[in-house]
Amino acid sequence: MNTDRINTYFKDLSIDYLYHLGIDTSMNIASVFEDVKYVVFTPANIQAQVVVNEFARTIYNIPHENFSYEPIFKTERFHLYKVGMVIIISGGFGIQSILICINEITKLLIHLKKYDVCYFKFGVANGLGTDEGDIIISNNVVNNSFENKFNSMECGNLQEYPTIFNDKIARELLAFSHSHGITNTYSGITLSAHNFNDMQIIMRDTITPNPELSGINKYLNDAYNLGVRSIDMESLSFAGFCTYLDIPACVIDITISNLLAKTHTPVTLNTQLNMLSGFAKVLVAYIYKNTLNMQVANTINHNAILYKKNKHHVKTPVMYDYLYNLNLSLTPEILDMFRGIKYVCLQGSGIRAKALAQQLAKLTMGVEKTFFIPQDLFKKSYFEGYRVGNILSVSHGMGALSVICLLSDLTRLMQVSGNTDFEYIRIGTSGGLNIEPGSIVLTDTAYHCDLSIGSTMVMGGQEILVPTQLNQALNRDIIKAQPEDLPFKLYWGNTIAADDFYLGQCRFDGAIKPRYNKAMQQDYFKQIMDKNIYNFEMESIAMASFCNLAKIRAAMITVTLLNRSHGDQVSTSSEELDEFSERSRMVAINYLMSRIKSAR
Numbered sequence: 001m002n003t004d005r006i007n008t009y010f011k012d013l014s015i016d017y018l019y020h021l022g023i024d025t026s027m028n029i030a031s032v033f034e035d036v037k038y039v040v041f042t043p044a045n046i047q048a049q050v051v052v053n054e055f056a057r058t059i060y061n062i063p064h065e066n067f068s069y070e071p072i073f074k075t076e077r078f079h080l081y082k083v084g085m086v087i088i089i090s091g092g093f094g095i096q097s098i099l100i101c102i103n104e105i106t107k108l109l110i111h112l113k114k115y116d117v118c119y120f121k122f123g124v125a126n127g128l129g130t131d132e133g134d135i136i137i138s139n140n141v142v143n144n145s146f147e148n149k150f151n152s153m154e155c156g157n158l159q160e161y162p163t164i165f166n167d168k169i170a171r172e173l174l175a176f177s178h179s180h181g182i183t184n185t186y187s188g189i190t191l192s193a194h195n196f197n198d199m200q201i202i203m204r205d206t207i208t209p210n211p212e213l214s215g216i217n218k219y220l221n222d223a224y225n226l227g228v229r230s231i232d233m234e235s236l237s238f239a240g241f242c243t244y245l246d247i248p249a250c251v252i253d254i255t256i257s258n259l260l261a262k263t264h265t266p267v268t269l270n271t272q273l274n275m276l277s278g279f280a281k282v283l284v285a286y287i288y289k290n291t292l293n294m295q296v297a298n299t300i301n302h303n304a305i306l307y308k309k310n311k312h313h314v315k316t317p318v319m320y321d322y323l324y325n326l327n328l329s330l331t332p333e334i335l336d337m338f339r340g341i342k343y344v345c346l347q348g349s350g351i352r353a354k355a356l357a358q359q360l361a362k363l364t365m366g367v368e369k370t371f372f373i374p375q376d377l378f379k380k381s382y383f384e385g386y387r388v389g390n391i392l393s394v395s396h397g398m399g400a401l402s403v404i405c406l407l408s409d410l411t412r413l414m415q416v417s418g419n420t421d422f423e424y425i426r427i428g429t430s431g432g433l434n435i436e437p438g439s440i441v442l443t444d445t446a447y448h449c450d451l452s453i454g455s456t457m458v459m460g461g462q463e464i465l466v467p468t469q470l471n472q473a474l475n476r477d478i479i480k481a482q483p484e485d486l487p488f489k490l491y492w493g494n495t496i497a498a499d500d501f502y503l504g505q506c507r508f509d510g511a512i513k514p515r516y517n518k519a520m521q522q523d524y525f526k527q528i529m530d531k532n533i534y535n536f537e538m539e540s541i542a543m544a545s546f547c548n549l550a551k552i553r554a555a556m557i558t559v560t561l562l563n564r565s566h567g568d569q570v571s572t573s574s575e576e577l578d579e580f581s582e583r584s585r586m587v588a589i590n591y592l593m594s595r596i597k598s599a600r
């Protein structure tokens with residue numbers, strides 16, 4: 001690791017709170033993490049779980065027993081596992097979420113003075129010209145304009161991070177897998193999505209009009225000709241971060257579809273998990289090649305890896321549309337389950353989505369939450385969803401890409417289920433500016449970090465500007481539904497959506513040394529306040545743009561966890577966090593109950 005580029009500010013804190021991991025430096029972190037040498041980042045919890053199982057079987061030599069290996073510390077955002085000298089962690093969907101995760105893992109290791117740890121990003125991806133199941137090992141990541149850089153807005157200024165790693169690890173891992181009979185691992189460039197505009201490929205079934213498809217096909221062919229073989233949503237910030245800090249790293253993408261083929265329905269979730277667990281065996285063998293006396297060839301299930309090469313494999317014919325992000329086939333029975341939904345509440349974590357469903361059940365049906373355990377309708381997917389009456393309570397993860405993936409599939413689900421009149425309400429957390437922690441902000445307009453508004457999109461060869469204002473009529477209805485004696489402040493103002501929690505929100509406590517100082521931060525904050533902006537969060541631009549394009553009424557109710565004018569650390573206790581989250585839910589519930597009453 002390049003220690004000259006490590007931030008020095010957070011080292012002076014008496015306690016450093018790694019808020020999303022639920023770890024702080026008053027804990028005895030050395031006793032848990034002292035021997036760490038590798039970190040494997042997977043996007044989804046369920047992916048981390050299958051990878052962990054393979055690692056645990058091999059490292060602890062558990063050949064037959066059935067077991068479940070448990071995550072440690074806070075599980076609301078990420079699932080962190082420690083197996084031997086490896087951390088395996090689900091860092092969420094998209095470059096924004098993984099950037100938070102990688103910052104906090106790196107800070108953890110810096111506190112322990114561990115500067116030689118190696119990182120892998122390991123997940124599934126779309127392939128370009130690949131056979132399903134092919135594994136792309138990449139040390140070269142490009143953005144949507146085919147450039148080797150990750151653009152990051154920091155304190156209002158653009159910073160660029162190169163995205164080509166030193167190829168040592170990628171080369172070694174490729175040679176290792178070939179020498180163990182895994183013939184479908186290839187080196188290739190990874191194209192990684194960054195923002196709303198990049199997501200047209202994903203949104204095309206929901207809101208992008210058909211004429212765009214030919215443009216997308218040309219784009220994909222250009223990418224292929226450049227050497228791109230996998231397309232994912234995490235590698236760009238992962239590569240930018242690791243390259244800048246000189247962290248040995250590589251990307252391992254298992255391809256689940258070929259976007260150049262005529263039809264490209266991804267393989268089923270079970271097959272994906274099989275593929276991941278197949279290559280996890282190779283990865284753990286590679287990691288431990290000099291340490292464990294393992295019979296590598298015996299432990300690798302080649303069939304799981306060489307999925308498409310297995311001549312006897314017959315793909316199940318696709319009879320119904322499959323929503324990949326929700327792991328749902330749109331059968332008539334499934335569509336019935338979603339008919340009649342009028343309000344969709346979106347929160348970052350599944351835990352909070354479930355808690356809201358329980359609260360709504362109590363309020364609308366009188367069932368105590370101890371008796372009412374709502375069932376997740378998006379089982380084993382990246383998201384969670386719970387229905388109570390005509391309200392759906394859903395989780396969206398952290399960051400723009402995560403929320404776009406959710407909204408694309410969810411909106412399609414709503415459309416196909418025949419729901420024409422529904423609205424989206426995001427209930428979230430944020431960092432406030434010059435207002436008391438625990439205040440609620442109802443967002444008027446979402447701003448970018450450079451204080452511009454609107455999202456540019458290319459449609460029909462033309463750039464159009466999609467507004468990022470939330471629905472004003474809905475905001476007025478939400479305010480009207482609140483009692484006069486609301487026990488906290490409610491502001492109606494503007495919000496900044498950052499692509500990062502640390503440098504992107506002009507903090508001083510991230511892993512990388514900031515290229516701004518306190519005076520620049522003060523100046524930036526002043527410009528922000530002049531625009532009537534009250535808080536920072538990470539999804540409003542994506543959500544507002546998506547909903548304006550799709551013509552869906554949408555609002556955002558967020559609670560502020562801290563006042564950024566007084567500091568950067570979220571050191572709020574978990575009881576206080578619960579109480580704060582309760583406030584944003586209360587504002588949403590007041591509105592929902594007013595609608596339900598007026599419909600009776």
Ligand code: R2B
Pocket residue numbers: 348397398399428429430501536537538539
């Ligand atoms: C608010 O909180 C999360 C980061 O802590 C992110 O999802 C957001 O927008």
Ligand code: URA
Pocket residue numbers: 429430431432501505536537538561570
């Ligand atoms: N969420 C954010 O995005 N920023 C904060 O400061 C707190 C919560």
